[in-house]
Amino acid sequence: METQTFPSLHTPPLPTLPFDLIADIFSRLPVKLLLQLRCLCKSFNSLISDPKFVKKHLQFSIKRPHLVVNSTNNLDELLLFDSPMSSIFSISTAMQTHLSYPITPINVGYGIPMGFSSCDGMLCFAIHANSVVLWNPSIRKFKLLPRLQSPSQINPIFIYSFGYVRFIDNYKIVSISFSIKDHIDVSVNTIGTDFWRRIHGFPYCNTIRGSGVFVRDSVNWLAYDASSSSLHAIVSLDLEKDSYQKLSIPDLKRENCTLGVVTDCLYIFECNDMFFDVWVMKEYGNKESWTKIYNIPYMKDHVFYSYAKALYISEDDQLLINFYDLTSKKLKLLIYDSKNRIWKIPDIHNIKCISNSEVYIESLISPFSRG
Secondary structure, eight states: OOOOOOOOOSOOOOOOOOHHHHHHHHTTSOHHHHHHHTTTOHHHHHHHHOHHHHHHHHHHHTTSOEEEEEEEEETTEEEEEEEEHHHHSSSSOOOOEEEOOSSOHHHHSSOOEEEEEEETTEEEEEETTTEEEEEETTTTEEEEOOOOOOTTOSSOEEEEEEEEEGGGTEEEEEEEEEOTTOOEEEEEEETTOSOOEEOOOOSOOSEEEEEEEEETTEEEEEEEOTTTOOEEEEEEEETTTTEEEEEOOOSSOOSEEEEEEETTEEEEEEEOSSEEEEEEESSTTOGGGEEEEEEEEOOTTOOOEEEEEEEEEOTTSEEEEEEEETTTTEEEEEEEETTTTEEEOOOOTTOOOEEEEEEEOOOOOOTTSOO
């Protein structure tokens, strides 16, 4: 009697992928999924925790920027919204993720986050002037830095900047503090250390406005003349040599200006009577390399602006601009399409009053360790 055979019900084993291919696939995935994969097996955990993989993942994340908006919708409520930059520029309503601050005022004394800066997936913000928090919301880790003292000043104002320094392959937080006596102190903390190092010899006693901007292993500030409120120069601190220098500025009205960085170049965003002008220093330190790349007319029926900053410039030359509306006394977001020379208002729900906004990317970088 002939025996009848049936096909096997067992699924054939999946082909084994080369480890390099797995690493390449994983490096393109969002952080949330990577954190889940890390729990599946030891080999995945080892790969995702490897510093080389963390850097490789960062390179792909840079191509997918987000916008983080700090919103004070109510007097007693501080909200943080994260939206993919692609959705900000789209016609539809921007996608949002509500981020919860990792630390409450009770942990560090009374106060609320006083602005923040962003670099490689980490946010640096101050609570109660001299209390600083470094936080990666993607991996839900934060570090409270040691309190900063300023013995030479009474009731000083602290402004913090945060960025990556290539020559040491690590990140630094730079604090600049000043008081009504015009004395300026600068201190630096390097990630992985628990102390601040004072850098003496700040060359000017003029007014500093806004956070410093990191570019080419230096941090740069706009220095204003205290008597005339006009822009005096850019003060640059070389973080490798611990030395200061003055960078010349282009020929502009020197009143309402902000400093930023685009494609690793310094830029000045100027508000004059009828236009926003964007100047870029194409060769760092070379005054002759200042070039005006945008001349942006105000919106029709425009309001009065006392502050404006270009947060992001897209590949198709659309500018995301954060500005202070003197009429409503609020920070607002606008998009300027430079090719079609039209203004757009991004559709972001649940945000009534912006207190700060920064470009942000997801990353696996820990606030406790080197870059």
